[in-house]
Amino acid sequence: MVARNSERLASLKEEIITADNNIHYISCDVSDYDQCKATFDIAKEEFGSIDMAILNAGAGLNSILSIPHLETAQKIMGINYFGIVNFGNILFPYFKGKGKGEFIGVSSMADVRGFEGSGIYCSTKAAVSSYLESARAEMRHHGVRVMTIKPGFVDTNMTKKNKHPMPFIMDSPKAARLMYKAINSRKNSYSFPWQTHLGSYILDILPDPIYEILATMRGKFGQ
Numbered sequence: 001m002v003a004r005n006s007e008r009l010a011s012l013k014e015e016i017i018t019a020d021n022n023i024h025y026i027s028c029d030v031s032d033y034d035q036c037k038a039t040f041d042i043a044k045e046e047f048g049s050i051d052m053a054i055l056n057a058g059a060g061l062n063s064i065l066s067i068p069h070l071e072t073a074q075k076i077m078g079i080n081y082f083g084i085v086n087f088g089n090i091l092f093p094y095f096k097g098k099g100k101g102e103f104i105g106v107s108s109m110a111d112v113r114g115f116e117g118s119g120i121y122c123s124t125k126a127a128v129s130s131y132l133e134s135a136r137a138e139m140r141h142h143g144v145r146v147m148t149i150k151p152g153f154v155d156t157n158m159t160k161k162n163k164h165p166m167p168f169i170m171d172s173p174k175a176a177r178l179m180y181k182a183i184n185s186r187k188n189s190y191s192f193p194w195q196t197h198l199g200s201y202i203l204d205i206l207p208d209p210i211y212e213i214l215a216t217m218r219g220k221f222g223q
């Protein structure tokens, strides 16, 4: 398990450790390439080999683009996008060398369109989804599976601060169970819940002028 806060990692380890599993945690800021490389080296040393990596770290925020936002955009891109690219840079050549491996990236259905108030988050997730899609096409020739998971709203620390409506929000244990099942079923991509997936599909195929009218209406209601 990898995250920055080692106290929380230690307490999670206590919660989930059993006689049958072997859990290690490493404190790492995924936006820092050197820390990612050190994490890979430690994990390889501890386990002998790495078969699967689940790249889930992410940061969300509401952003107003009429306020200077360069630093925030660089920071969120650093976590959401480069957090995945940093490990891709290390793990894709490693998995290619082994002729197998599984690289699971967590994106979001927020990748589908630019939503008002979420320009930074949406663009980081659009970048993540494209990167994973290209990687899937390339890495399948080397026996490596690249999977994209796109959750809808899940009740976590990330969404607790949101004031806007979050249709079909799901509790995090249920979301974790669904993702676990999808990873084991060897799907290449998985979006959930189905209602949000359907909504995002419709948004995707809507002609731009119609989407733009809807997006502007949302602003008029002050959300």
Ligand SMILES: NC(=O)c1ccc[n+]([C@@H]2O[C@H](COP(=O)([O-])OP(=O)(O)OC[C@H]3O[C@@H](n4cnc5c(N)ncnc54)[C@H](OP(=O)(O)O)[C@@H]3O)[C@@H](O)[C@H]2O)c1
Residues within 6 Å of the ligand: 002, 003, 004, 005, 006, 008, 028, 029, 030, 031, 056, 057, 058, 059, 060, 079, 106, 107, 108, 109, 150, 151, 152, 153, 154, 155, 156, 157, 158, 159
């Ligand atoms: N919740 C939703 O509705 C929703 C919807 C779609 C997609 N997602 C995606 O699902 C993933 C998990 O989100 P969540 O809702 O569980 O958010 P969360 O409750 O805020 O958890 C984020 C996790 O990422 C870790 N993290 C953040 N920045 C990091 C960094 N620089 N380096 C290493 N770890 C870092 C955090 O640990 P530390 O703070 O200890 O580092 C924490 O474990 C994210 O990629 C998010 O974009 C969430």
